[in-house]
Amino acid sequence: MSWTDLAVNGRILVVDDAMENVQILYGALQDEHEVLFALSGDKALEIARAQLPDLILLDAMMPGKDGYAVCAELRQAAETRDIPVIFITALKSPEDETRALAAGAADFITKPVNAAVVRARVRTQLTVKRQADALRALSLTDGLTGVANRRAFDERLDTEWRRCARARQPMSLILVDIDHFKLYNDHYGHQAGDASLKLAAKAMRLAAGRPQDLVARYGGEEFAVLLPQVSAQGAERVALKLLAELEAMAIPHEAAPPPGRLTVSMGIASVVPGQHSSAVELVQAADAGLYDAKAAGRNCYRT
Numbered sequence: 214m215s216w217t218d219l220a221v222n223g224r225i226l227v228v229d230d231a232m233e234n235v236q237i238l239y240g241a242l243q244d245e246h247e248v249l250f251a252l253s254g255d256k257a258l259e260i261a262r263a264q265l266p267d268l269i270l271l272d273a274m275m276p277g278k279d280g281y282a283v284c285a286e287l288r289q290a291a292e293t294r295d296i297p298v299i300f301i302t303a304l305k306s307p308e309d310e311t312r313a314l315a316a317g318a319a320d321f322i323t324k325p326v327n328a329a330v331v332r333a334r335v336r337t338q339l340t341v342k343r344q345a346d347a348l349r350a351l352s353l354t355d356g357l358t359g360v361a362n363r364r365a366f367d368e369r370l371d372t373e374w375r376r377c378a379r380a381r382q383p384m385s386l387i388l389v390d391i392d393h394f395k396l397y398n399d400h401y402g403h404q405a406g407d408a409s410l411k412l413a414a415k416a417m418r419l420a421a422g423r424p425q426d427l428v429a430r431y432g433g434e435e436f437a438v439l440l441p442q443v444s445a446q447g448a449e450r451v452a453l454k455l456l457a458e459l460e461a462m463a464i465p466h467e468a469a470p471p472p473g474r475l476t477v478s479m480g481i482a483s484v485v486p487g488q489h490s491s492a493v494e495l496v497q498a499a500d501a502g503l504y505d506a507k508a509a510g511r512n513c514y515r516t
């Protein structure tokens with residue numbers, strides 16, 4: 214299947230101060246798409262934030278907040294930044310066109326609109342958006358295990374750090390390292406090693422299952438579990454759950470010392486982010502815990 218074969222039905226927000234224009238666009242799109250509408254710039258921003266449409270058709274000239282202002286505000290917030298905007302306007306000069314593009318518009322349709330042209334341009338923008346989303350997801354995913362990769366972890370650590378600092382909430386980090394994994398590869402082969410890495414990642418997803426939890430492959434046979442809004446006690450519960458999940462999976466590791474199955478060691482660190490601490494220190498603290506867990510005999514966690 215190629216990208217162009219993907220269905221391009223989407224949720225589209227139509228914004229125009231004239232109800233008559235909204236109706237024309239609604240008529241052009243309703244067969245293929247879910248259509249929302251707003252009759253003012255402020256209402257458009259409200260709906261965009263609440264409903265996160267796939268695409269916005271935006272009238273340039275409106276009383277109050279005009280299309281350019283709406284577009285600029287959409288670009289300011291992370292949730293709405295990547296929603297493509299097609300400007301719909303009676304203005305036709307090159308200056309108007311460049312102004313719309315400079316404000317962040319993906320495309321430009323002049324009034325009076327033609328229904329077939331609107332449908333075609335909408336389809337194009339939805340396809341481009343879908344490709345961009347898929348590429349971004351790919352760039353943030355570890356190819357072997359399907360969990361987040363190191364880049365995704367670094368990004369999320371940064372945003373969650375700032376979010377928790379604002380909200381004065383704790384966050385926790387568990388660094389997970391598979392025990393005696395070199396021996397595992399030597400004994401069972403690298404492909405079996407890869408399969409076990411996938412299972413270990415699955416166990417981590419089961420242990421840290423809230424939507425805001427992030428399991429990431431930190432590197433090699435090392436993983437990071439980021440737990441926003443979770444205290445030290447909560448993180449210990451996740452660590453215990455991971456030990457139990459792996460025990461239940463009972464992946465044989467005959468080359469390792471007892472218990473003769475695949476186990477992990479973990480370091481846990483928790484903090485309420487603030488001015489006197491940094492995300493780097495959180496990672497260092499978890500790493501120190503991991504070192505202690507290894508020294509204590511593995512298959513355990515240390516804080």
Ligand code: GH3
Nearest residue numbers: 390391392393394395396398403404406407433434
């Ligand atoms: P320890 O209990 O002290 O952590 O010992 P260890 O053997 O797990 O640690 P070490 O760092 O010596 O070895 C890590 C091993 O992980 C070596 C490396 O080949 C293996 N490894 C790293 N990435 C992958 C991978 O993607 N697939 C496979 N199969 N093995 C990997």
Ligand code: MG
Nearest residue numbers: 230272274275
């Ligand atoms: Mg208007």
Ligand code: MG
Nearest residue numbers: 390433434435
């Ligand atoms: Mg390691």
Ligand code: MG
Nearest residue numbers: 390391392394
């Ligand atoms: Mg290891």
